[in-house]
Amino acid sequence: MKRISTLLAGFLIVASLFAQMPERISYQAVIRDSNNQLVNNQQVGMRISIIRGSADGMVVYSETLAPETNGNGLVSIEIGGEAGFASIDWSDGPYFLKTETDPSGGTSYTITGT
Numbered sequence: 001m002k003r004i005s006t007l008l009a010g011f012l013i014v015a016s017l018f019a020q021m022p023e024r025i026s027y028q029a030v031i032r033d034s035n036n037q038l039v040n041n042q043q044v045g046m047r048i049s050i051i052r053g054s055a056d057g058m059v060v061y062s063e064t065l066a067p068e069t070n071g072n073g074l075v076s077i078e079i080g081g082e083a084g085f086a087s088i089d090w091s092d093g094p095y096f097l098k099t100e101t102d103p104s105g106g107t108s109y110t111i112t113g114t
Contacts, residue, residue, distance in 0.1 A: 023080055023085070023086065024078040024079060024080035024081065024085075025078065025079040025080055026076070026077075026078055026079075027048070027076070027077050027078070027079055027097075027099075028074060028075065028076045028077075029074070029075055029099065029101075030072070030073045030074050030075075031044055031069050031073050031074075031075055031101060031103055031111075032073065032103075032111075033103045034103075034110065038069075038072065038073030039069050039073050039103045040069060040070070040071050040072070040073050041068065041069060041070065041071055042068065042069055042103075042105065043066055043067070043068045043069075043105040044066070044067060044068070044069060044075060044101055044102060044103055044104075044105055045064070045065075045066055045101065045102035045104075045105050045106050045107050045108075045109070046064065046065045046066070046067065046075070046077065046099065046100065046101050046102075047062065047063070047064045047065075047099075047100040047107070047109060048062065048063050048064075048065065048077075048079050048097070048098070048099055048100075049061065049062040049097075049098040049100075050062075050079075050088065050095055050096070050097060050098075051095065051096040051097075051098055051114070052092065052093065052094075052095055052096075053094070054094075054096070055096050055098075055114045057096070059098075060084075060088055060095075061080075061082075061084050061085055061088055062082075063079070063080075063081060063082040063085075064107070065077055066105065079097075096114050097114070098112070098113070098114045099111075099112065099113050099114075100112045
């Protein structure tokens with residue numbers, strides 16, 4: 001029994017070493033315009049950046065998206081669809097997520113957050 005426990009523990013340690021970051025990260029946000037009104041059923045422009053070191057650090061990944069909000073102003077996206085995401089060394093953090101949004105659907109990002 002002790003031998004089986006030891007083998008099982010060893011297997012779990014080896015399996016955890018092969019664990020990988022998922023290929024994409026799910027993200028949701030409620031979009032409001034400059035008048036604090038929900039942006040319902042409308043395409044919005046978004047730029048997502050992953051920044052290393054600090055909130056003002058170096059951008060290691062960036063992508064632009066044009067998702068559509070639902071009736072409650074909610075947008076659901078998956079981050080990581082562009083080249084370069086899989087090569088991020090997640091052990092070299094900390095990392096910060098910066099979102100930039102244009103409620104009118106373009107690239108004039110007026111809503112930002114990190």
